[in-house]
Amino acid sequence: MIASGEKTIELRLNDEKRRLINVGDEITFINTEDNRKTLKTEIVNIYKYKSFKELYADLPLLKCGYTKEDISNAKPEDMIEYYSEEQQKKYGVLGIEIKVIS
Structure with missing residues (x-):
């Protein structure tokens, strides 16, 4: 869905690792069924919430x-x-808006 452009927002916990990301950073997604297939994306926005209910x-x-x-x-x-x-209560949650770059 990311490759086709249907999914442009990735949902994640706002844990220590995600607190280091910023708009403009690149994220490479790796296909879990074939790790040779990757998709490079760029973060275009980050939406922060207390819970998935709010998101x-x-x-x-x-x-x-x-x-x-x-x-x-x-x-x-x-x-x-x-x-x-x-x-979710400890970290909060994120909607990470991305665009495919390759």
Whole structure:
């Protein structure tokens, strides 16, 4: 979805590693099924929130990896699969807006 331009916002925890990123930085995504396939992106904006509940209420979820078919079922609790509520409270969360550069 990132390669096609459908997904332009990556959702992450605002942990120590992500606190080091800035607009203009490059992020390389590696295909987990074939690590020879990579996608280089540039950060164009960073949206900071206390929780995914706040993020989901503010950002366009179709740009966050949801499709038209599953958008009606999208909920902040979907992210608990990746980040616990305790982690969200401790660090906060990010929407990292990116554009593909190669």
